[in-house]
Amino acid sequence: MGDNVAEGSCKPGDRIGGRYKLERLLGQGASGQVWQAVQEPLGRSVALKVLKSDAKGQATIRFMQEARIAGQLQSRYVVSLFDFGTTSQGQLYMVMEHLHGETLGARLARAPALGVKELLRYTSQALLGLAEVHAAGIVHRDLKPDNIFLVTDGAETYAKILDFGVSRVDDAGGLAPDVGKLTATGMTVGTPLFMAPEQARGLRDQIDGRTDLYALSVILFKAITGKPPFHDANIVELLMAVVAAKVPPSMLAERPEVPADLCALVQTAMSPRREDRFANATQMRNAVELIEARLGPEMKCRWAKGLAESSDIKMPPSIAIRLSSTDVDATMPQSLLSLTNLKRTASNVNVWLPWAVAAVATLVAAIAVSLLLRR
Numbered sequence: 001m002g003d004n005v006a007e008g009s010c011k012p013g014d015r016i017g018g019r020y021k022l023e024r025l026l027g028q029g030a031s032g033q034v035w036q037a038v039q040e041p042l043g044r045s046v047a048l049k050v051l052k053s054d055a056k057g058q059a060t061i062r063f064m065q066e067a068r069i070a071g072q073l074q075s076r077y078v079v080s081l082f083d084f085g086t087t088s089q090g091q092l093y094m095v096m097e098h099l100h101g102e103t104l105g106a107r108l109a110r111a112p113a114l115g116v117k118e119l120l121r122y123t124s125q126a127l128l129g130l131a132e133v134h135a136a137g138i139v140h141r142d143l144k145p146d147n148i149f150l151v152t153d154g155a156e157t158y159a160k161i162l163d164f165g166v167s168r169v170d171d172a173g174g175l176a177p178d179v180g181k182l183t184a185t186g187m188t189v190g191t192p193l194f195m196a197p198e199q200a201r202g203l204r205d206q207i208d209g210r211t212d213l214y215a216l217s218v219i220l221f222k223a224i225t226g227k228p229p230f231h232d233a234n235i236v237e238l239l240m241a242v243v244a245a246k247v248p249p250s251m252l253a254e255r256p257e258v259p260a261d262l263c264a265l266v267q268t269a270m271s272p273r274r275e276d277r278f279a280n281a282t283q284m285r286n287a288v289e290l291i292e293a294r295l296g297p298e299m300k301c302r303w304a305k306g307l308a309e310s311s312d313i314k315m316p317p318s319i320a321i322r323l324s325s326t327d328v329d330a331t332m333p334q335s336l337l338s339l340t341n342l343k344r345t346a347s348n349v350n351v352w353l354p355w356a357v358a359a360v361a362t363l364v365a366a367i368a369v370s371l372l373l374r375r
Contacts, residue, residue: 077129226302
């Protein structure tokens with residue numbers, strides 16, 4: 001059986017790959033859509049991600065990278081890929097497990113407040129997934145609450161890592177050269193609030209698993225205190241603080257009741273120098289589990305309160321900026337599996353677009369100034 005998708009469009013009832021029947025649209029971004037679909041004749045519910053027919057260039061390469069990376073990872077704590085192919089209209093698609101639950105970002109933003117002990121359990125599970133990701137020669141580079149999904153499976157809830165569209169693959173990672181090396185020295189990729197200093201500087205050769213540990217520690221800091229470690233008045237100052245490898249503040253300054261060992265753990269993982277962080281995800285997970293075992297259920301996260309009261313910076317989505325004047329093909333990859341914004345409409349995108357362009361421009365200026373100062 002073939003496809004019955006009209007040129008450049010998908011609708012409920014269409015079949016992709018001859019065996020995936022589209023049911024409802026889950027989300028969409030600049031380059032594609034995510035559908036809930038049924039795999040026939042098995043009757044299995046899946047998430048089908050399809051690239052728009054007019055997508056090209058790095059959007060296509062990143063889509064292929066996400067599929068190939070997900071296809072080689074076999075972990076309970078990393079989203080699973082079932083299938084990958086091309087429609088009769090030439091649109092790339094991938095078929096992934098249909099997750100039931102919510103992102104960590106959505107959970108932190110709603111009441112009742114998430115317990116810190118529970119947050120540490122999800123962190124430990126994410127670190128289990130990261131250990132396998134890193135062992136495969138992959139650095140995620142865009143860890144944030146919207147890329148950690150809390151799966152509800154009966155009475156159990158556990159964490160899965162999503163979205164490998166901007167990941168870095170080492171030479172030993174086993175991917176084709178055009179897919180494994182999407183960035184080079186001088187390109188800054190990720191979400192500014194969660195970037196490690198080496199990532200903000202675009203130092204590709206210095207990015208490794210410890211870069212992901214830094215991002216995870218920023219998530220912990222913000223979730224527990226209600227404030228990001230760096231919350232300057234604008235994105236330029238934020239990036240300048242990160243690029244300058246500024247030492248982050250202690251959580252105790254915001255919440256004196258935070259246990260000292262938990263504060264020390266976050267400080268270690270968020271050290272400006274990679275060498276001062278945990279050596280790997282397993283080492284950090286062991287430290288997290290020791291603290292989780294001793295922590296009572298009373299302490300709650302302050303994320304939702306912090307968003308309302310202390311976060312003046314509106315953070316852009318994941319970004320990729322090449323600093324070389326000879327290559328100005330900047331991209332803004334959209335995480336289609338981050339399901340907190342499922343109801344975004346075309347009008348919402350139009351509201352964000354001018355701001356996003358301005359954010360990219362200011363980010364380029366910040367990094368350029370920083371490089372000049374270093375010289």
